[in-house]
């Protein structure tokens with residue numbers, strides 16, 4: 001098993017600023033969420049702290065101690081957050097390493113190990129990460145004490161910034177150096193003229209889950225196949241003749257088959273070494289949750305906002321960036337009124353999908369809508385429920401293209417890291433213009449998903465926490481009232 005730590009820009013900044021050692025060692029830490037995938041233990045940072053000068057009982061090079069009441073404050077908050085564990089960090093003026101005092105403590109104050117052991121016994125917190133930050137940037141030692149197993153290295157720290165993901169390899173990580181393969185170098189000889197090969201390889205190795213493989217989803221997949229090798233496709237729909245005005249990657253014989261099967265066949269013809277999982281289920285059914293939590297990126301392109309809402313919440317909870325795609329042609333009295341498509345980028349720690357304008361009323365469960373239709377319930381056309389808008393391949397490809405560009409910048413930052421990425425782009429096919437709406441949709445403090453009383457960071461329990469989707473996915477009260 002590998003161990004991965006995910007942290008947002010805000011908390012990374014707080015820790016790396018606060019743990020600047022010059023004359024004295026500094027201490028701080030973070031509260032952790034935890035989940036487990038097939039190959040990786042993933043620790044997510046829920047919140048962080050840096051100790052005040054008054055918290056220290058002593059502080060010099062080679063050892064620091066914290067007053068009991070300061071520790072009690074930290075552990076009290078861990079319980080309040082229902083954190084799965086704690087990250088305990090301190091700084092070294094020189095190199096990041098675990099010293100003798102870190103392991104065994106200083107006089108009666110106790111070292112990291114001892115302090116953490118006591119804490120765990122007292123509070124039954126399952127997970128303890130210790131981190132030492134050295135003087136030079138990104139010089140980090142990090143390991144995790146697993147119950148009954150002792151310390152294991154943290155292999156990778158992912159810092160999710162609004163300008164893209166930065167990967168930090170701790171000094172004690174056994175991460176192997178990357179050596180590009182000949183086939184990869186040949187295929188990407190023109191890409192590598194503007195993206196460094198280790199970055200292009202990072203893109204290739206990402207695992208991307210696509211929720212909804214209709215018009216926009218299939219368009220995105222047909223761009224992603226040039227960069228990425230691992231795709232999970234989730235959609236329970238079958239291909240109908242009426243989809244064939246905008247479905248990428250299918251041939252006539254595919255009509256009647258599952259959309260995910262048609263796309264999978266097409267991708268494997270394109271490149272036999274792709275790893276494609278075709279899951280004929282709708283998000284958030286359990287099989288889709290399992291592959292989604294493994295992902296580096298979730299692309300959300302369903303035909304309803306209910307799925308979008310739940311995908312946004314899922315991404316916040318698990319620290320996974322979301323690219324959401326949508327398109328539609330609207331008519332007024334039978335006349336073409338609008339042809340627009342949008343892409344929203346939800347980065348952990350940045351404004352969420354709701355802040356970015358996803359309507360949080362009228363979120364109707366698609367299963368319920370489907371059931372009502374089957375029993376003869378007639379929808380009010382004004383609400384727009386269950387009636388997916390007309391669409392066209394040009395719209396879908398335009399928005400899929402913007403989504404793929406954002407994905408490439410997020411993971412490769414080929415233009416450097418100086419600017420944040422746009423989080424909300426709208427393509428207007430009538431005026432042939434792209435609008436960047438990012439500045440009009442800032443983070444809202446009252447947001448039920450990412451605001452102060454957010455639901456996405458609560459309910460972490462102890463141990464291996466994967467709540468069932470019923471626990472995980474309850475929409476906030478205001479949505480429930482509208483949806484039922």
Ligand SMILES: [Zn+2]
Pocket residue numbers: 090091092097098099102132
């Ligand atoms: Zn130390």
Ligand SMILES: [Zn+2]
Pocket residue numbers: 351352353354355356443444447448449450451
């Ligand atoms: Zn929000």
